[in-house]
Amino acid sequence: MLSARALKVVGFTLITAAKAMSSEAATGPCELQVSGNQRKLQRLLAVPGCVLNRENDLLLLRPDTDGESCSEAKKSDNKHVVFFHGDIQNFQEEMLLQPDAAQWASWSLEQVALVLGRRFPHRFIWVVRASRIYLHKFSCYQNFVESSMFGAPEHGPYSADCGAFCQLRALLSHGMDCAKLPNPLQPAGGADPGFSLILVGFSKGCVVLNQLVYELRGARSDPQMSTFVKRISDMFWLDGGHPGGSETWVTDKEALKELGASGVSVHAHVTPYEVCDPMRAWVGQEHQHFIKTLEEFGSCPSNKLHFEDEPASIENHFRVILEF
Structure with a gap:
């Protein structure tokens, strides 16, 4: 989560590649040829979710198969990573138009x-754009979890019709179909045996991962969803934070017990910006509780504090995306 003070800090200079999408992007899917990189970013706009009006924009980066044999390339056919971004992050041209965001455009x-x-x-990379970015700063994942206008979540139990798992599977299914990928997911039902999924949340985006944890018990017991859940191999929490006063990390023991029993590999990467802030001491306490409780249930989460010998900064908060 970005605080008001952080938005005033001078950020990184703009790095190369993907400077701007054309104005045609506003009307439908487009591709961006990245300078010096043969891989293409494909923008998919207003991809339908699990119910009417639950749409999200997606970015898709296909696997790098240059120099691979046909058999090696085929191994990448159905392996995916889904990323949920934090505050201030947006499409590059949107960030460049906003004074507070332009300085962080290297993290578009x-x-x-x-x-x-x-x-x-060797995986398809999907970036899910938050359905609402309030004041061009505060990312809100309302389509996945009930949220305030600033994106503070109100977590709830599993819903087979409109929960976070339902939204995630529907977005991937419709996104794969729109991008004409082989072996697309079905909007409802199982997943292809070769399908595998890694979930990554950064900063505010971790609220989606947290909601999925709260839904795990119901999703694993639902025959229409359990196969999809089993295809999730790893979940990465990258310096989670949001403007609420609690539940930055999941602390509910029953929910964490379910996560530990799910077989999903859990990875937590944090920086002093979130877990060592004396003004938000609960964030660090909840992070420790999250790790300790999973360990008590026999899980072996990986846990790393990055830049611990450096002052807490928004720069290092973003840099965890490079370092995890």
């Missing part, structure tokens, strides 16, 4: 997709 959705492409070169 396009740039992050390219970073993730290097981190996961």
Whole structure:
């Protein structure tokens, strides 16, 4: 989560690639050829979710299959990463138009997709744009979890018709169909045996991962959803934060017990910006509780504090995307 003071800090200079999408992007899917990179970013706008009016824009970066044999390339056919961004992050041209956001344009959705492409070169990278970005700053994932206008979540139990799992599966299904990918997911029902999924949340985007954890018990017991859930191999929490006064990290023992039993590999990467802020001491306390409780249930979450010898800063908060 970005605080008001953080939005005033001078940020990184703009790095290369993906400077702007054309104005044609406003009317439908488009592709961006990235300078010096043969991989293409494809923008998919207003992709339908699980119910009417639950649409999200998506960015898709296809796997890097250059130099691979046909059999090696086929292994990437149905392996995916889904990323949920934080506050201030948006499409590059949108950020460049906003004074508070322009200084952080090196962390635009396009740039992050390219970073993730290097981190996961043999997977399809999906970046989910929040359905609402209030005041061009505060990302709100209302389509996944009930939220305030500033994006503070109100977590709830599993819903087979309109919950976070339902929205995620529907977005992937419709996005894969729109992008004409092989073996698209079905909007309802199981998943192809070769399908695998990694989920990554950064800052505010971690509220989606938290909601999925709260829904796990119901989703795993639902025959129409359980197969999809089993295809999730890893979940990465990257310096989670939001403007609410609690539940930055999941602390409910029953929910964490379910996560530990699910077989999903859990990864937590944090920085002093979130977990060492004396004005928001609960964030660090909840993070510790999250890790400790999973360990008590026999899970082995990976946990790393980055930049611990450096002052807490918004720069390092973003840099965790490069370092995890």
